[in-house]
Amino acid sequence: MPRHDAWNESETLAIVSRHAHREGPLLPILHEVQETFGCVPEAAVPVIAQALNLSRAEVHGCVTFYHDFRDAPAGHYVLKVCRAEACQAMGCESLVKKAEDRIGVACGETTPDGRVTLEAVYCLGLCATAPSAMFDGRLIGRLDVEKLEAILGEAGA
Amino acid sequence: MTKRIFIPRDAAAVACGADDVAKRFALLAEQAKIDVEIVRNGSRGMLWLEPLVEIEDQGKRYAFGPIAPADVDGLVAELSQGAAAAGIKTSKALGLTEEIPFFKRQTRLTFARCGITDPVSLADYKAHGGYEGLAKALALEPSGIIDEVKKSGLRGRGGAGFPTGIKWQTVHDARADQKYIVCNADEGDSGTFADRMIMEGDPFVLIEGMTIAGIAVGATRGYIYLRSEYPHAATALNEAIDAAKAAGYLGQTVCGSSHAFELEVRLGAGAYVCGEETSLLESLEGKRGLVRAKPPLPAHEGLFGKPTIINNVLSLAAVPFILAEGAQAYADFGMGRSRGTMPIQLAGNIKQGGLFEVAFGITLGELVEDVGGGTASGRPIKAVQVGGPLGAYFPQDLFDTPFDYEAFTARDGLIGHGGIVVFDHTVDMARQARFAFDFCAIESCGKCTPCRIGAIRGRETMDKIMGGQDRDKNLDLVADLCNTMKFGSLCALGGFTPYPVMSALTHFPDDFGRARKLPAAAE
Ligand SMILES: Cc1cc2nc3c(=O)[nH]c(=O)nc-3n(C[C@H](O)[C@H](O)[C@H](O)COP(=O)(O)O)c2cc1C
Ligand code: SF4
Ligand code: FES
Ligand code: FES
Numbered sequence: 001m002p003r004h005d006a007w008n009e010s011e012t013l014a015i016v017s018r019h020a021h022r023e024g025p026l027l028p029i030l031h032e033v034q035e036t037f038g039c040v041p042e043a044a045v046p047v048i049a050q051a052l053n054l055s056r057a058e059v060h061g062c063v064t065f066y067h068d069f070r071d072a073p074a075g076h077y078v079l080k081v082c083r084a085e086a087c088q089a090m091g092c093e094s095l096v097k098k099a100e101d102r103i104g105v106a107c108g109e110t111t112p113d114g115r116v117t118l119e120a121v122y123c124l125g126l127c128a129t130a131p132s133a134m135f136d137g138r139l140i141g142r143l144d145v146e147k148l149e150a151i152l153g154e155a156g157a
Numbered sequence: 158m159t160k161r162i163f164i165p166r167d168a169a170a171v172a173c174g175a176d177d178v179a180k181r182f183a184l185l186a187e188q189a190k191i192d193v194e195i196v197r198n199g200s201r202g203m204l205w206l207e208p209l210v211e212i213e214d215q216g217k218r219y220a221f222g223p224i225a226p227a228d229v230d231g232l233v234a235e236l237s238q239g240a241a242a243a244g245i246k247t248s249k250a251l252g253l254t255e256e257i258p259f260f261k262r263q264t265r266l267t268f269a270r271c272g273i274t275d276p277v278s279l280a281d282y283k284a285h286g287g288y289e290g291l292a293k294a295l296a297l298e299p300s301g302i303i304d305e306v307k308k309s310g311l312r313g314r315g316g317a318g319f320p321t322g323i324k325w326q327t328v329h330d331a332r333a334d335q336k337y338i339v340c341n342a343d344e345g346d347s348g349t350f351a352d353r354m355i356m357e358g359d360p361f362v363l364i365e366g367m368t369i370a371g372i373a374v375g376a377t378r379g380y381i382y383l384r385s386e387y388p389h390a391a392t393a394l395n396e397a398i399d400a401a402k403a404a405g406y407l408g409q410t411v412c413g414s415s416h417a418f419e420l421e422v423r424l425g426a427g428a429y430v431c432g433e434e435t436s437l438l439e440s441l442e443g444k445r446g447l448v449r450a451k452p453p454l455p456a457h458e459g460l461f462g463k464p465t466i467i468n469n470v471l472s473l474a475a476v477p478f479i480l481a482e483g484a485q486a487y488a489d490f491g492m493g494r495s496r497g498t499m500p501i502q503l504a505g506n507i508k509q510g511g512l513f514e515v516a517f518g519i520t521l522g523e524l525v526e527d528v529g530g531g532t533a534s535g536r537p538i539k540a541v542q543v544g545g546p547l548g549a550y551f552p553q554d555l556f557d558t559p560f561d562y563e564a565f566t567a568r569d570g571l572i573g574h575g576g577i578v579v580f581d582h583t584v585d586m587a588r589q590a591r592f593a594f595d596f597c598a599i600e601s602c603g604k605c606t607p608c609r610i611g612a613i614r615g616r617e618t619m620d621k622i623m624g625g626q627d628r629d630k631n632l633d634l635v636a637d638l639c640n641t642m643k644f645g646s647l648c649a650l651g652g653f654t655p656y657p658v659m660s661a662l663t664h665f666p667d668d669f670g671r672a673r674k675l676p677a678a679a680e
Pocket of ligand 1: 312313314315316317318319321341342343344345346429430431432433434435467468469470472473648649650
């Protein structure tokens with residue numbers, strides 16, 4: 001079951017027009033485009049640029065600058081594991097390794113069947129209950145091998 | 158009589174299962190036909206005890222934690238048999254919340270309400286002293302408000318420690334058709350979560366602080382630039398903003414006065430550098446977050462080129478107390494030029510991690526060992542990093558350093574946003590130094606060469622050192638690179654990356670395969 005609509009111009013333009021009256025509308029637009037289509041595809045860039053009277057380069061530059069925006073949809077499930085210092089102090093690196101071994105792809109990649117994307121994140125603000133992760137939009141504190149197994153099981157990986 | 162049960166909505170509590178606990182509590186209480194009201198409060202800040210459930214009894218709150226959904230059965234069973242909260246027998250009972258030593262030792266000025274009230278209830282906020290600061294501000298001239306902030310000694314809590322009152326004065330004095338208040342809620346530093354906790358646990362205090370700032374400098378629009386990793390904070394802020402608007406605390410006429418103030422939350426998009434104030438402004442304008450050269454200062458030419466106050470969440474959230482209780486009441490706390498309190502965050506490998514608000518002056522050792530109880534692993538502490546990814550690593554020898562801007566600077570460190578990350582003796586400090594370069598390389602905005610190229614060279618060189626290749630030569634190269642980055646970078650991402658690197662190298666040379674250079678007497 002796809003979680004997002006296939007990209008189309010008319011929905012993109014509707015999103016742009018919902019935000020166009022705001023000051024500095026580009027980021028809110030890109031967020032909503034990604035929420036709707038699962039990514040900000042190349043094809044959306046000229047459409048947004050034209051509607052906002054910006055150059056393609058300005059919109060493209062913005063999309064590529066921010067870690068949040070993807071040019072292709074992620075896997076069905078996204079597992080973000082925090083790799084910042086407080087989580088390092090609680091052993092996040094061995095959990096990342098475990099996850100990589102278990103799903104067979106490196107951090108930053110998606111399994112070939114498109115089920116799971118494993119990503120690094122640098123701090124979720126849960127540094128006193130580390131290690132931390134976000135799975136399918138859900139926050140997880142005190143991550144350990146057991147919880148990791150349960151999550152990946154849920155993802156069918 | 159309805160019994161009030163408090164189960165936090167704070168993201169850290171939720172990450173540890175608070176939503177499931179709340180659901181189970183509601184279900185079992187209904188089945189047992191006991192009359193309860195479940196309040197989703199902020200966190201009390203004792204995060205090692207989350208989910209921390211509180212049961213109110215005759216106006217007093219008793220704590221239980223950490224509570225798993227399975228523990229709820231026992232609590233509800235006892236309550237349904239008429240047990241008083243104080244008498245519930247379980248190994249999770251912690252007694253009166255406010256008597257728990259970690260809580261009792263604090264001086265909560267900014268966090269006075271956090272964990273106590275329903276975060277999105279305006280009535281609750283007002284019943285606990287909320288909006289008294291604004292009422293005082295409305296009775297003053299703008300310059301009178303700014304004088305109070307100056308007299309309080311408040312310095313920016315985002316890291317640089319710049320006097321808040323002086324920043325406000327500059328924006329006040331600037332002439333323009335439009336001015337802005339921007340709240341920096343990007344909180345990207347590892348080991349920090351105080352902004353998140355106050356936004357989730359008492360969002361009105363930030364809204365009130367920003368409103369006061371707007372009135373003081375004549376700004377009618379405010380933005381909270383919130384990192385996208387904080388969806389729970391976004392929800393709480395938006396609920397609170399709606400409530401404040403509906404009650405006339407925001408809008409065209411704030412509390413019926415001649416002042417207008419509109420407020421909006423904007424989400425970042427996962428760029429650490431967007432916490433830097435000028436990068437943040439670029440991002441708010443809808444551009445790549447490239448750091449701007451200063452001058453001009455944001456106070457003169459900020460958002461959309463207009464005079465702008467940009468302050469950290471905690472700086473703005475300290476203002477309602479200062480106005481309500483008077484500048485002196487705030488300035489009475491602290492040491493030297495660090496006045497008032499700092500919400501300190503204890504994180505990483507620590508037994509009792511959480512938020513600890515205290516007057517400046519407490520030592521690092523007291524914080525980590527007495528308050529925090531040492532490591533979670535039970536192994537000895539090796540190092541603590543203070544002030545986020547750009548902060549220095551301190552060894553135990555420096556645990557007598559008082560928490561104070563100048564004292565940390567004097568020891569080649571910084572307090573930053575007040576985060577302390579503890580590492581036990583298993584940590585490899587060469588690896589931490591490598592990570593500092595790596596992080597800088599990942600997050601660099603790319604505008605200046607020392608940072609963009611230096612971080613990558615630094616990472617490569619650390620790889621060589623860790624691989625045992627030409628150690629001494631490469632260590633000299635790292636020191637050289639750090640020097641170039643420190644003095645040649647446009648902003649503190651490149652400029653401060655040398656702090657973690659050089660402190661690791663200076664205090665833990667063994668991890669770099671280099672013998673200690675310190676004189677024997679210092680050992
Ligand atoms: C790379 C970098 C990241 C920063 N991140 C933050 C942040 O997340 N939050 C913050 O308040 N200040 C951050 N700062 C500091 C801001 O540039 C600025 O000093 C601060 O917002 C001013 O507010 P204050 O005076 O209230 O501290 C960062 C600075 C740098 C160089
Ligand atoms: S130091 Fe780094 S982040 Fe800062 S302006 Fe230069 S390149 Fe950008
Ligand atoms: S460092 Fe991992 S949550 Fe903050
Ligand atoms: S602006 Fe291009 S390297 Fe400095």
